[in-house]
Amino acid sequence: MSDLWALFIVALFAILAIFAFVRWLYPNRETHAITDDIFRRELRRHDQPKPIDNFVLSVSGEAAIARTSARDELIILRRVGDRYSLRVLPVSSLHIRPSKSETALVSIDDFTWPAMRFDMNDIQNFARANA
């Protein structure tokens, strides 16, 4: 048992070392805010070539929500590391909670998608446009 914990502690050091090494050798270049081009590229990559109208960007620029031509449909794009995760969802699955300093926390009933922070006015305008 103690051997296993020793192995685990050594593994934690190995993880730290590999983390630093990978970050040094392969710095994440996907650090800018999500753009229209990125959104369209990721739609193609996820085999969802849907036309999108406009999108609202999160405070960090790492998440964006777009309307599609289908009235009840939203697409959420989120940067995870150097890759992008995408969800196509009905409008009703978006939950907006007011938060500190004029922002709102937006969540989607998905345990692996922590809430995203948006500007309160931006997300309210967006939600109104979809109402």
Next chain:
Amino acid sequence: MPENLPDINISSLAGPLYVVLILIEIVAIKLRGGGGSYEAKDASTSIFMGAGSAVIGGSLGFINIAVLIFVYNLAPVKLPFNVWTFVACFILWDFCYYWAHRYYHRCRWAWAAHVVHHSSQHYNLSTALRQTWTGLFTGALVLYLPLALLGFHPALIALCGGLNLIYQFWFHTEYIDKFPKWVEAVMNTPSHHCVHHANNPRYLDANYAGVFIIWDRLFGSFVPELASDPPRYGLVSDLGTFNPLRVFSHEYVGIFKDITKPGLTLVQRVLYVFAPPGWCHDGSRLSSQQIKQNYVAKHGKPKNNAGLPE
């Protein structure tokens, strides 16, 4: 004799080897300027999952061994430990692994454990270490019990299992392209296993093999890697986090949410636990078969329709 097998914890011996090979791959990809990709948080999550799996698997491994010994004692014939029984056990263990792995993908309860291994959008050696912490609770051990009943000693079964898993480490890489045809025909390789990690519709539920790809060819689950359909790695529903606790538990949370929905029949609740992933009572999500059918409906039947419905 089997009782004299050395008491070797293979996974802890292999740990340093894994780290060295990962470092070599990281540098090799950089030097070549291609042949794979690494991202710091992704690789760290993968290795953390592997370390957790080693600790939990090592702590609870005695349960597997106890069950194997119990069944072995019921075996009418006890096989000796020699080269022939080792080779036979190794091949049969791989056969059992094929069915266990197929079960991991076709039953949501087992998928909830195995999903961890498929949750990275990268495919590199660190992905191999992204292992479940709850393998014991899938009950897949039952599929290996016939080995003990045939008279293979539990220590030999455990040794073959360890060697099999070590073999499975190296082919989690995009750095190596295809091997000569005869190798690709018999052995599991990077090209075959990258298909298994891809979420392109045609690649879903394909190439379950551990060491020998022949099981997939025999039982109809083989799909070759096609240049016309480059693999896109990860789950059908991408994860939005690297948090290991969420990576490890998300499908269990999903099952819990589903079975506690109001208004379901008992059968529907049971199906939410044991039916293939994607099953639902109201058409709100898709199984892998439906994803494949939708793909063909949307794009038409491609020239090579391997992995797609007839």
